[in-house]
Amino acid sequence: MGTATARSFNRRATVSLFSRLRKPDGQADPFPLYTELQARGSVSPAPWGGFLVTGYGTCDQILRSSAWLEPDTRWRERQGARTRWSAPSAREISRTLPALNPPEHTRVRRSAGNFDRSTIEQIGRRASQVVDRLLDTLEERLHAGEADFAALVGEELPVATIGDWLGLPSADWPRLRELTHDQVFTQELLPSASQLARSDAAMAELRAYFLALVRDRRAHPGEDPVSRWIRSWDALEPDQDKADEAVYFLALFVLLAALETTSTLLSTMTLLLVEDPDRWTLLAEDPDLVPAFVEEALRYDPPTHVISRIAAQDCLLDDVEVRADEMVHLMIGAAHRDPARFSSPEVFDPHRKPTHLSFSGGIHYCLGAPLARLEAQTLLRQTITRLPRLTLVRRPSWAPRVAFRRLLNLDVAPA
Numbered sequence: 353m354g355t356a357t358a359r360s361f362n363r364r365a366t367v368s369l370f371s372r373l374r375k376p377d378g379q380a381d382p383f384p385l386y387t388e389l390q391a392r393g394s395v396s397p398a399p400w401g402g403f404l405v406t407g408y409g410t411c412d413q414i415l416r417s418s419a420w421l422e423p424d425t426r427w428r429e430r431q432g433a434r435t436r437w438s439a440p441s442a443r444e445i446s447r448t449l450p451a452l453n454p455p456e457h458t459r460v461r462r463s464a465g466n467f468d469r470s471t472i473e474q475i476g477r478r479a480s481q482v483v484d485r486l487l488d489t490l491e492e493r494l495h496a497g498e499a500d501f502a503a504l505v506g507e508e509l510p511v512a513t514i515g516d517w518l519g520l521p522s523a524d525w526p527r528l529r530e531l532t533h534d535q536v537f538t539q540e541l542l543p544s545a546s547q548l549a550r551s552d553a554a555m556a557e558l559r560a561y562f563l564a565l566v567r568d569r570r571a572h573p574g575e576d577p578v579s580r581w582i583r584s585w586d587a588l589e590p591d592q593d594k595a596d597e598a599v600y601f602l603a604l605f606v607l608l609a610a611l612e613t614t615s616t617l618l619s620t621m622t623l624l625l626v627e628d629p630d631r632w633t634l635l636a637e638d639p640d641l642v643p644a645f646v647e648e649a650l651r652y653d654p655p656t657h658v659i660s661r662i663a664a665q666d667c668l669l670d671d672v673e674v675r676a677d678e679m680v681h682l683m684i685g686a687a688h689r690d691p692a693r694f695s696s697p698e699v700f701d702p703h704r705k706p707t708h709l710s711f712s713g714g715i716h717y718c719l720g721a722p723l724a725r726l727e728a729q730t731l732l733r734q735t736i737t738r739l740p741r742l743t744l745v746r747r748p749s750w751a752p753r754v755a756f757r758r759l760l761n762l763d764v765a766p767a
């Protein structure tokens with residue numbers, strides 16, 4: 353009786369905590385809510401089923417272990433036709449790289465290739481030119497007063513970098529960015545029916561766009577990544593339609609993975625820079641600290657706050673019983689403030705040893721991490737060396753989401 357009461361109380365408290373987390377105030381500062389969650393233990397039941405994991409060590413161990421799987425197509429089918437997992441956008445995303453499990457995952461990941469040193473150098477030169485151009489525009493606006501760094505720079509650099517690399521016409525970038533913002537709901541923690549409908553519509557348009565792109569590259573092959581993926585998949589898959597579909601899923605996911613996450617990192621990192629004048633001074637006096645500043649921004653407030661996995665079999669997770677097929681939500685944003693892992697976790701300290709789970713871990717470790725780091729470091733270095741010292745005009749607002757952070761504005765002015 354006592355246990356049941358405690359459980360229902362916890363359930364009510366967790367429901368209320370998540371509803372606060374989804375509101376603008378909760379998004380502006382989710383960390384006190386994470387502390388409340390952590391007080392219930394490193395693993396606690398989620399009110400909608402499954403579990404919430406807030407301990408850094410436990411999240412890290414789950415990401416690296418083969419006993420935990422992605423919610424793949426078969427798992428989604430088992431959840432039933434009337435769940436969020438059967439929405440068209442959810443089914444589509446379940447066929448992209450991060451939703452696959454071995455052995456399919458191994459085959460597709462190999463086919464994607466890596467960002468080798470010469471590719472990164474080439475993209476780096478391009479990113480540097482784009483940053484120059486974007487900071488010119490920002491500087492012009494700053495002459496007239498304040499400017500929105502998120503809109504002018506944070507949202508622009510990732511789409512220009514990945515759009516250019518994939519060879520997508522720049523006229524298409526604004527629409528692709530909008531579609532990316534809409535599709536993300538299907539990957540959110542608790543999407544509403546109307547949010548899922550927006551994801552479904554966005555995903556249908558993205559599918560048509562990328563399938564047309566693959567057909568066009570097949571007809572006019574070049575040295576771009578999409579043409580290279582077509583060559584790789586033609587060697588792996590005798591059925592050309594299936595090969596084209598596999599290339600479509602790669603191109604689609606690379607775009608989706610590269611846009612919002614990187615924009616959020618760029619804006620969060622810049623917010624951390626401008627909200628405290630001592631941080632600007634620190635970097636201006638020692639620009640070699642730029643990479644460490646970026647890593648600490650990734651720990652302090654990562655672009656992705658939740659990563660989910662499924663138990664492959666019944667197990668005990670920090671003494672909590674988890675059954676096969678149950679979902680665990682790794683609360684990465686909370687784990688990054690775990691006092692058992694970090695001393696004074698609430699302090700932003702670029703001098704601490706860089707450690708975080710922002711790019712996941714194990715076999716799904718983010719393919720684009722070198723690219724995201726390159727963009728962030730290039731932008732930060734150029735911001736502190738060529739712009740006048742900036743200050744924050746007003747606190748930004750965030751989209752009311754839980755898993756995928758998104759700053760809606762970042763208004764700055766010369767200090």
Ligand code: HEM
Binds near residue numbers: 605613
């Ligand atoms: C700051 C920016 C970024 C963050 C925070 C981020 C985060 C992540 C995370 C958390 C995962 C793993 C999800 C899971 O374990 O279920 C992931 C996977 C992935 N990311 Fe990123 N990402 C970023 C930028 C990029 C960029 C720029 C690209 C592409 C060029 C990219 C491509 C991918 C791909 C292809 C995967 C799937 C890997 C796999 O499942 O094997 N990401 N990313």
